[in-house]
Amino acid sequence: MRHWLEAGSGELAAFMAETEEPAWRAEQFRCWLHQKRTGDFAAMKNLPETLRLRLAEAGRLRVLDERDSRSSADGLTRKLLFAAPGEALVECVLIIEKRRSRRTACLSCMAGCPLGCRFCATGSGGFVRNLSGGEMVEQAYRLDALAHGTGKSGISHVVFMGMGEPLLNLDAVLAAIDRLADPDGLGLSGRRITLSTAGVPEGVARLAESGRNFRLALSLHAPDQKLREWLMPAACRWPLAEVMAAVDRFAAAASRDVTYEYCLIDGVNSSPAQAGKLARLLSGRRGKVNIIPLNPVPGNEFRPPPPASTHRFQATLKAAGIPCTVRMEKGSEIGAACGQLRAGAEAPVRE
Numbered sequence: 001m002r003h004w005l006e007a008g009s010g011e012l013a014a015f016m017a018e019t020e021e022p023a024w025r026a027e028q029f030r031c032w033l034h035q036k037r038t039g040d041f042a043a044m045k046n047l048p049e050t051l052r053l054r055l056a057e058a059g060r061l062r063v064l065d066e067r068d069s070r071s072s073a074d075g076l077t078r079k080l081l082f083a084a085p086g087e088a089l090v091e092c093v094l095i096i097e098k099r100r101s102r103r104t105a106c107l108s109c110m111a112g113c114p115l116g117c118r119f120c121a122t123g124s125g126g127f128v129r130n131l132s133g134g135e136m137v138e139q140a141y142r143l144d145a146l147a148h149g150t151g152k153s154g155i156s157h158v159v160f161m162g163m164g165e166p167l168l169n170l171d172a173v174l175a176a177i178d179r180l181a182d183p184d185g186l187g188l189s190g191r192r193i194t195l196s197t198a199g200v201p202e203g204v205a206r207l208a209e210s211g212r213n214f215r216l217a218l219s220l221h222a223p224d225q226k227l228r229e230w231l232m233p234a235a236c237r238w239p240l241a242e243v244m245a246a247v248d249r250f251a252a253a254a255s256r257d258v259t260y261e262y263c264l265i266d267g268v269n270s271s272p273a274q275a276g277k278l279a280r281l282l283s284g285r286r287g288k289v290n291i292i293p294l295n296p297v298p299g300n301e302f303r304p305p306p307p308a309s310t311h312r313f314q315a316t317l318k319a320a321g322i323p324c325t326v327r328m329e330k331g332s333e334i335g336a337a338c339g340q341l342r343a344g345a346e347a348p349v350r351e
């Protein structure tokens, strides 16, 4: 059954035409969906009861059932775990950055992930199913309510960096982005929406052709194909040269810098020689590197490097003229890294 939060104006208008309702009913319904965000058809008092019944038969307003909610000690990272239809557990995170006045919603596009990256709790937990665009918008609206509840305003940015690979569920992700950008919804401009990918060249090419103007982040994590394949087994399907060429075309078409995400893992991809190799790979490309010291996953042997190694890695890139920042760890005590809350929910209880 469809999720009404992903329906665009055309779909709502077509539904009203099919049910022989006047076209302006679509606008009334949109207002309930995206401005008032009601989860109950019965509350839509300006719609006739017969229409409300038909809308209820044809689609859902909410499908995510909250199972867990955690907040970091400083209250700046909030994580929600939902049960979705099809025995799917889905996570999303609100990250508040007071200094930059940002309230970022990190959304999942899949329940689980088929890519199986070695350092990722989601990857080791397997893949359940793709999420619909409506399920992604619903995560954003839940986090928006949470952001409003913390005080001032709602979410200012959205990143698709939660569970799953957005370019393997691209139609649904684009439908969600269209709703999030809609002035009736969150009204986010393209520069406030970031799509993070492990690098699916044909998906990146579709993005470049789509003409949509959001930001792209490439999860690079290694400076060469061999190490990348080891860390991210699915990368064997996507040669690094092809990935980089596709990303270059996106950057040119969208006139946007790209962020290269680099999860720093002690003794794996963190040496000065690897920093030098990364600098050579990115030399002449537009964008910056975001170094993310690994958020350790329980049961996994990987660890973040000591701070001195992280600074040395960053200094090597900077000396080579590559812009880079180090992302401070957020929410490690609440399992804020992708997939950790789900892993906890699925872990057998020890007697």
Ligand code: SF4
Residues within 6 Å of the ligand: 113, 114, 115, 116, 117, 120, 121, 122, 123, 124, 162, 163, 164, 165, 198, 338
């Ligand atoms: S890091 Fe991203 S792409 Fe890799 S397994 Fe985790 S969710 Fe999937």
